[in-house]
Amino acid sequence: MIRSLFFAPANRPDLLAKFPRFAADCYVIDLEDGTPPAAKAQARSALAASVASLRAANLPGLLTVRVNEPGSEHYLADLEAAFATDADGVVIPKLEHPAQLFPAAHWIRNRDRTAPRKQPRCIIGGIESIGGVIEAVNLCRADPNLVAVYFGAEDFAAEMGGRRTALGNEVLYARSQVVIGAKAAGITAIDQAVTDIRDDALFREDAARGRELGYVGKICVLPRQVAIANEAFAPAADEVAYARRLIEAYRVAVAAGKGTIDFEGKMIDGPLLKRAEQTVKRAERVGAR
Amino acid sequence: MIRSLFFAPANRPDLLAKFPRFAADCYVIDLEDGTPPAAKAQARSALAASVASLRAANLPGLLTVRVNEPGSEHYLADLEAAFATDADGVVIPKLEHPAQLFPAAHWIRNRDRTAPRKQPRCIIGGIESIGGVIEAVNLCRADPNLVAVYFGAEDFAAEMGGRRTALGNEVLYARSQVVIGAKAAGITAIDQAVTDIRDDALFREDAARGRELGYVGKICVLPRQVAIANEAFAPAADEVAYARRLIEAYRVAVAAGKGTIDFEGKMIDGPLLKRAEQTVKRAERVGAR
Amino acid sequence: MIRSLFFAPANRPDLLAKFPRFAADCYVIDLEDGTPPAAKAQARSALAASVASLRAANLPGLLTVRVNEPGSEHYLADLEAAFATDADGVVIPKLEHPAQLFPAAHWIRNRDRTAPRKQPRCIIGGIESIGGVIEAVNLCRADPNLVAVYFGAEDFAAEMGGRRTALGNEVLYARSQVVIGAKAAGITAIDQAVTDIRDDALFREDAARGRELGYVGKICVLPRQVAIANEAFAPAADEVAYARRLIEAYRVAVAAGKGTIDFEGKMIDGPLLKRAEQTVKRAERVGAR
Numbered sequence: 001m002i003r004s005l006f007f008a009p010a011n012r013p014d015l016l017a018k019f020p021r022f023a024a025d026c027y028v029i030d031l032e033d034g035t036p037p038a039a040k041a042q043a044r045s046a047l048a049a050s051v052a053s054l055r056a057a058n059l060p061g062l063l064t065v066r067v068n069e070p071g072s073e074h075y076l077a078d079l080e081a082a083f084a085t086d087a088d089g090v091v092i093p094k095l096e097h098p099a100q101l102f103p104a105a106h107w108i109r110n111r112d113r114t115a116p117r118k119q120p121r122c123i124i125g126g127i128e129s130i131g132g133v134i135e136a137v138n139l140c141r142a143d144p145n146l147v148a149v150y151f152g153a154e155d156f157a158a159e160m161g162g163r164r165t166a167l168g169n170e171v172l173y174a175r176s177q178v179v180i181g182a183k184a185a186g187i188t189a190i191d192q193a194v195t196d197i198r199d200d201a202l203f204r205e206d207a208a209r210g211r212e213l214g215y216v217g218k219i220c221v222l223p224r225q226v227a228i229a230n231e232a233f234a235p236a237a238d239e240v241a242y243a244r245r246l247i248e249a250y251r252v253a254v255a256a257g258k259g260t261i262d263f264e265g266k267m268i269d270g271p272l273l274k275r276a277e278q279t280v281k282r283a284e285r286v287g288a289r
Numbered sequence: 290m291i292r293s294l295f296f297a298p299a300n301r302p303d304l305l306a307k308f309p310r311f312a313a314d315c316y317v318i319d320l321e322d323g324t325p326p327a328a329k330a331q332a333r334s335a336l337a338a339s340v341a342s343l344r345a346a347n348l349p350g351l352l353t354v355r356v357n358e359p360g361s362e363h364y365l366a367d368l369e370a371a372f373a374t375d376a377d378g379v380v381i382p383k384l385e386h387p388a389q390l391f392p393a394a395h396w397i398r399n400r401d402r403t404a405p406r407k408q409p410r411c412i413i414g415g416i417e418s419i420g421g422v423i424e425a426v427n428l429c430r431a432d433p434n435l436v437a438v439y440f441g442a443e444d445f446a447a448e449m450g451g452r453r454t455a456l457g458n459e460v461l462y463a464r465s466q467v468v469i470g471a472k473a474a475g476i477t478a479i480d481q482a483v484t485d486i487r488d489d490a491l492f493r494e495d496a497a498r499g500r501e502l503g504y505v506g507k508i509c510v511l512p513r514q515v516a517i518a519n520e521a522f523a524p525a526a527d528e529v530a531y532a533r534r535l536i537e538a539y540r541v542a543v544a545a546g547k548g549t550i551d552f553e554g555k556m557i558d559g560p561l562l563k564r565a566e567q568t569v570k571r572a573e574r575v576g577a578r
Numbered sequence: 579m580i581r582s583l584f585f586a587p588a589n590r591p592d593l594l595a596k597f598p599r600f601a602a603d604c605y606v607i608d609l610e611d612g613t614p615p616a617a618k619a620q621a622r623s624a625l626a627a628s629v630a631s632l633r634a635a636n637l638p639g640l641l642t643v644r645v646n647e648p649g650s651e652h653y654l655a656d657l658e659a660a661f662a663t664d665a666d667g668v669v670i671p672k673l674e675h676p677a678q679l680f681p682a683a684h685w686i687r688n689r690d691r692t693a694p695r696k697q698p699r700c701i702i703g704g705i706e707s708i709g710g711v712i713e714a715v716n717l718c719r720a721d722p723n724l725v726a727v728y729f730g731a732e733d734f735a736a737e738m739g740g741r742r743t744a745l746g747n748e749v750l751y752a753r754s755q756v757v758i759g760a761k762a763a764g765i766t767a768i769d770q771a772v773t774d775i776r777d778d779a780l781f782r783e784d785a786a787r788g789r790e791l792g793y794v795g796k797i798c799v800l801p802r803q804v805a806i807a808n809e810a811f812a813p814a815a816d817e818v819a820y821a822r823r824l825i826e827a828y829r830v831a832v833a834a835g836k837g838t839i840d841f842e843g844k845m846i847d848g849p850l851l852k853r854a855e856q857t858v859k860r861a862e863r864v865g866a867r
Contacts, residue, residue, distance in 0.1 A: 009837055012836075015500035018818075031837070033837060033848040033849070035837045036831075036835065036836065036837040037832075038832070039837070079803075133758065133760060150421075152849070154585045157849070157853070161793070162789070162790050163790045165790055172458060173609040173750065176461070176463070179460065180449070197840055209459075212451050212453075213451050213459050214446075214450045214451035214459075215509045221838070254325040256324075257323045257325065257328050259298055260323045267485075271441070271443035274861065275447045343646055345592075426712055462751060465752070469711065469738070472708050472739070473708045498747070498748075500740070500741060502738070502740050503748075505739065532800055543616070546617050547587070547590075547614065548611060548614040549611070554773075557773070558611040559611040561735075564732075567736070567739055
């Protein structure tokens with residue numbers, strides 16, 4: 001369950017030190033876009049200390065490292081450095097081919113086996129290029145260690161040469177294809193970032209649209225977005241109450257031999273019951289808002 | 290031509306008996322979601338009588354049976370029961386693989402051949418799961434007996450863990466992929482249900498959007514939706530009049546050696562002529578509204 | 579760079595003669611939809627003279643010939659006639675299979691080689707059928723001589739039996755798939771036509787939506803649309819100024835060891851920098867509006 005995937009640059013110990021203040025479901029120490037090229041080598045060297053210090057802080061969520069993209073000169077060195085730490089997993093950006101997952105999967109299956117962990121490490125993939133979007137369905141099911149993917153709309157739109165709008169129709173196809181790929185593979189789907197710094201309303205609206213599509217969490221590029229994401233991806237109290245009423249009404253109906261019921265103005269059968277059960281289950285895990 | 294695909298539960302003879310009151314293009318006796326699990330076996334046993342009684346009522350449309358999904362324990366028994374009746378075909382929900390069509394296609398090709406029918410039985414498929422949407426193009430062309438598919442947005446959205454909105458952007462990708470798959474295969478595409486019981490305006494709007502995408506009919510979960518669907522998928526009188534004027538203007542233009550004309554504010558060439566001809570042809574089959 | 583792909587019928591020398599008045603990036607002498615069937619043979623015969631005369635006029639953009647669709651009886655004769663002229667390339671409508679590109683590619687690789695040209699001839703493909711949209715990704719990368727594709731929404735919608743709206747949600751899936759296919763192959767993506775003759779505002783809005791998706795130009799079916807397209811696909815002056823400020827701020831930040839900056843209310847990192855650089859580069863090529 002990753003409602004909030006919260007990034008801070010690997011070369012900014014001051015920002016990393018603030019992770020414990022924000023209750024993210026997953027924290028990301030970012031060696032990629034957040035760290036400028038000239039600072040990448042040093043940030044990599046500092047990774048062990050950063051992870052150790054954050055481990056000591058008992059973060060409430062997963063702690064991961066985003067490595068540089070598979071095509072870059074940094075990729076294998078970043079993975080090596082990340083796996084040398086006690087991080088819970090790695091975030092691999094700009095995934096385009098299943099083979100790009102191999103080095104990380106190899107380490108998880110082999111090296112980690114000789115030094116067993118409570119939980120196996122996880123891989124979170126970024127689908128944020130044209131090639132990645134085209135291959136989304138295959139990428140999501142490419143490796144059992146890939147537990148989640150995020151859709152990176154900014155990178156995708158940059159490669160397309162397109163322009164972002166608040167409504168986001170220009171990325172609806174790609175955003176849909178990625179969440180469908182993730183759900184087909186049974187993995188977690190994390191929605192695009194909102195880069196507007198002071199526009200919390202836009203973040204909320206965008207999260208609502210992501211949730212409608214089936215996303216269960218969101219990239220957070222600002223600390224204040226973490227709490228909003230956690231809330232946005234929890235069901236609302238009235239949704240939960242409605243779901244409970246629906247489930248009860250359906251139980252009564254089925255006992256009376258009916259498979260379809262007229263419930264509060266809607267024709268309810270299997271699919272709507274299933275959605276209501278998901279809502280209640282989700283509220284039990286993350287609470288209602 | 291299926292403008293209205295009208296469902297009633299197989300275990301509700303009282304509702305099935307009302308079929309003749311509503312002029313659907315295709316009626317469905319529903320053994321799946323409409324019939325609760327505990328009632329399925331008995332509903333299957335009652336199928337022969339239900340079909341016989343509805344046959345005697347001379348319904349104006351096709352009479353079909355929706356069996357339970359291919360993955361369920363009921364699938365083959367339901368098919369067996371459906372083919373033992375005089376129904377015009379079967380509706381197979383949650384199609385995901387071409388092979389799932391095989392048992393029904395086998396019966397049509399073999400058993401029905403020894404007891405010939407005026408019209409071969411048909412299969413109508415439901416594309417309403419993530420796997421089905423991903424495979425939509427292949428599914429639609431998988432078997433010559435598959436004459437139509439419907440897009441089941443509620444089931445799809447439930448599996449995605451998404452949330453439905455009135456505008457429906459959250460299913461636009463899937464709804465588009467299914468209608469494209471159907472049209473590529475040359476089969477009938479039937480649009481999603483609207484579950485709001487008293488909101489006829491929403492049904493009309495949703496039908497209009499489905500028609501824009503290329504759908505030619507709609508799932509009806511309520512009797513009152515049948516007439517609305519029949520009307521919504523017929524061309525409007527002013528559309529037909531416009532189309533006739535366009536065709537005539539184009540005829541005159543072509544005779545004068547022009548392939549492109551300025552007609553009532555639009556630049557008209559082949560594609561718009563083709564659409565006008567479709568409109569007139571459709572009005573000749575189903576009337577205008 | 580094709581901001582405006584401007585069509586006139588091959589059988590209308592009066593309209594072709596007006597090409598020099600409008601500064602299109604690419605002119606198309608149209609043997610397909612613009613020329614009625616009975617006039618096609620004669621238009622083909624007149625092609626050499628039309629091209630020669632337009633060559634003499636020193637058009638500012640590419641001069642091409644749209645042949646009839648690959649499935650038609652005219653296809654090979656049209657190609658033969660087009661390649662016998664000094665045109666810069668051919669436009670092949672309704673592409674559905676890579677093999678359909680073969681005859682044109684063969685001529686470019688073989689015949690043109692014996693009579694070398696400054697620039698090799700180009701092929702521009704039309705993706706405007708259901709089959710073409712389904713195969714868009716493969717079609718776009720099928721041949722190195724294919725330098726651009728356009729999305730033909732009217733033909734596509736006609737084959738779907740759908741209806742066009744101003745907003746265009748009914749073709750969003752197809753329009754997205756085509757531009758993604760083009761960008762994945764690194765070729766130019768040209769957006770759909772607007773057939774409303776006097777509605778320049780609609781043309782502008784539709785061009786803006788196309789640009790958001792990543793399209794870099796538009797089909798023009800009317801002379802007045804050429805200048806509007808050229809303008810619509812150039813960056814706005816304030817966009818360029820914003821991009822220049824962003825690039826400078828990012829340069830300063832990187833020098834200070836930051837990879838992510840808070841810039842005028844947005845959280846900026848790699849992707850947004852990349853988009854800003856594209857904007858400036860584009861303004862340097864086509865100017866700002």
